[in-house]
Amino acid sequence: MAKKKKQITVDALKEYVRTEGAEFLKRPNVTSVGIGYKQTGGKKSKTLSVQFTVGEKIAAESLEQSGLESLPKTVSVGGVEVPTDVLERSYTTEYRPVKITAKLEAASPRKVAVDPVQPGVSIGHFKISAGTLGCVVYDAHSGAPYVLSNWHVLHGGAGQIGDSIVQPGKHDDNRIERNKVGKLVRSHLGAAGDCAIATIDSRRLDETLLDLNVKVNAIAEPELDDRVTKSGRTTDVTFGIVTRVHVTSRIDYDGVGEREIGGFEIGPDPEHPAANGEISMGGDSGSAWVAVERNKATSTMLGLHFAGETGNAPEHALACYPASVFEKLEILPAPPTVLRPEAAASGYAPAFLGATIAVPQPATTAVRNDLLKVDDEPVLDYMHFSVAMSKSRKFARWVAWNIDGSSLRRLSRTNIRFKKDPRLPAAAQIGDELYANNDLDRGHLARRADLLWGSAAAAERANVDSFFFTNITPQHAEFNQSSAGGIWGELENAIFADVEVEELKISVLGGPIFRTADPEYRGVKLPKQFWKIIYYREVGDATVVAKGFVLTQADLISGLEALELPEFAVFEVPIPRIGELTGLKFAGAEGPETTRGKRAPARRTRQSAETVGIRRITSVREIVG
Numbered sequence: 176m177a178k179k180k181k182q183i184t185v186d187a188l189k190e191y192v193r194t195e196g197a198e199f200l201k202r203p204n205v206t207s208v209g210i211g212y213k214q215t216g217g218k219k220s221k222t223l224s225v226q227f228t229v230g231e232k233i234a235a236e237s238l239e240q241s242g243l244e245s246l247p248k249t250v251s252v253g254g255v256e257v258p259t260d261v262l263e264r265s266y267t268t269e270y271r272p273v274k275i276t277a278k279l280e281a282a283s284p285r286k287v288a289v290d291p292v293q294p295g296v297s298i299g300h301f302k303i304s305a306g307t308l309g310c311v312v313y314d315a316h317s318g319a320p321y322v323l324s325n326w327h328v329l330h331g332g333a334g335q336i337g338d339s340i341v342q343p344g345k346h347d348d349n350r351i352e353r354n355k356v357g358k359l360v361r362s363h364l365g366a367a368g369d370c371a372i373a374t375i376d377s378r379r380l381d382e383t384l385l386d387l388n389v390k391v392n393a394i395a396e397p398e399l400d401d402r403v404t405k406s407g408r409t410t411d412v413t414f415g416i417v418t419r420v421h422v423t424s425r426i427d428y429d430g431v432g433e434r435e436i437g438g439f440e441i442g443p444d445p446e447h448p449a450a451n452g453e454i455s456m457g458g459d460s461g462s463a464w465v466a467v468e469r470n471k472a473t474s475t476m477l478g479l480h481f482a483g484e485t486g487n488a489p490e491h492a493l494a495c496y497p498a499s500v501f502e503k504l505e506i507l508p509a510p511p512t513v514l515r516p517e518a519a520a521s522g523y524a525p526a527f528l529g530a531t532i533a534v535p536q537p538a539t540t541a542v543r544n545d546l547l548k549v550d551d552e553p554v555l556d557y558m559h560f561s562v563a564m565s566k567s568r569k570f571a572r573w574v575a576w577n578i579d580g581s582s583l584r585r586l587s588r589t590n591i592r593f594k595k596d597p598r599l600p601a602a603a604q605i606g607d608e609l610y611a612n613n614d615l616d617r618g619h620l621a622r623r624a625d626l627l628w629g630s631a632a633a634a635e636r637a638n639v640d641s642f643f644f645t646n647i648t649p650q651h652a653e654f655n656q657s658s659a660g661g662i663w664g665e666l667e668n669a670i671f672a673d674v675e676v677e678e679l680k681i682s683v684l685g686g687p688i689f690r691t692a693d694p695e696y697r698g699v700k701l702p703k704q705f706w707k708i709i710y711y712r713e714v715g716d717a718t719v720v721a722k723g724f725v726l727t728q729a730d731l732i733s734g735l736e737a738l739e740l741p742e743f744a745v746f747e748v749p750i751p752r753i754g755e756l757t758g759l760k761f762a763g764a765e766g767p768e769t770t771r772g773k774r775a776p777a778r779r780t781r782q783s784a785e786t787v788g789i790r791r792i793t794s795v796r797e798i799v800g
Contacts, residue, residue, distance in 0.1 A: 188252060192225065209225075210419060211399065227262070246259060266424055268369070284296070287347070288342060307460060313508075338358065368503065388472070397477040404447075414443075414467065416442055510590070511591065539758045546564070580681070596645050662792060676713065748789050
């Protein structure tokens, strides 16, 4: 029987381009590296390939004479030989250069001062020529509206935060004082993109993209062959098709030199050809590419235009990924949930069950010294939960939360973004730099659904607070989709389902288990084990029951590495043992905890002292058994 050929995935190629692409870009003739369908005789095939673009194609026999190195015909990715493709393309930023001798262009609605200011019109730093206002965005924390464009449009090599922004750009009207409309707020130029935001202070603001009649209110990651459209200062409305994804390009920027920028490539859409064959030209930089469905623009932004092809046909453009841009600039495509002032964060309540269940305490000097302090306190309070952060690992060492099952609410997570807590230094917490463009999920430690209780204002605040990165740890997609992940997520629900819980109240402590041998990814050690302790009282019984659990890839009963376990397994574990694994002291850890009125199981004959009372949980029904 013929062996089935192993197929390569876009995700595997994406990781290859991310890790190996920079080496190829060091070659002087290579302008970008990305993923696309291999072309043969100028026609696109259905074969995924690693595509290189070069400034000029040179015959193999002439490469050595030119001092250039030939590119490989295939590359090995995860044990699969993947074909490569070499295309002749060069790119440059697409702001409008000022030429003193240039003739005045006929005024258009996109190149004059407008009120309200609208996406698709000319804009720029007061010292820079002209680019395009891409779309209206919102501060992820305050909800303040901003306008989004490129770094090289709103900032540039000579600019700085706080500088004046003019509309239209200087090239279209050099009356700078008259045309000032706002200030440069934040910017970024690097692998995440070429992007910047500014305020509009002296005029009204219209969110509708000019001539497309849609407002950007969502972002998404484009895929090969997706259809897109944009509204730009120079070429007006043009259409395109995504031709390459996960592209790293080398672009020369005035004043700062060459930079490697991440993004994707767009080619012309043959069903909607541009009037002059150009889907972008100088002055279009900063335009928002939005998805097209049924030949109409949608409200979903797929890219931020920043560069165009030079000297080759057909025309191609480059755009940044919105997710990377929005993360770097800390913005949202729509206004964030606004919290009412009465929804002050209460934090974890130790006396929630009528008996005091204190937060975990350090059991070792090393753990105590590793706790991050804010205003000299190691505990951060949020609505219905509290967190203690590890300085060395930059994740929570523990999270403590309360659940009131009698007043739980169902709230949407729409327009709530994961974000770093501004009370902490940004470098002290792991953000989207770890999760971008891979299979890692942002896993909540304190479950979002557990926190949505109490008044409407309190539940809304808890909903937003749950998305701070202080409450997040990386979890591989396979973990979240596994049966073990399902059990782990249902621990609290199982207690409510099978036990008559006093006043429907539960307190929970949980967190990662840090090991020196944890695997490292992007310079971050990823925890592979997690713990959780659930406290509750049964109706009519003053005794607090405590049940401890560990999610792991190791066999806790034999003490050996897992051989026949699924990738993850859940074990019920005595609380003192969890203390040993975490370096923490817990309420109820003085001896074997009460379990439905009984002591923990007696020591089994072949178990070591450290595995006494441990049992594997294979279904939700066993959690309270």
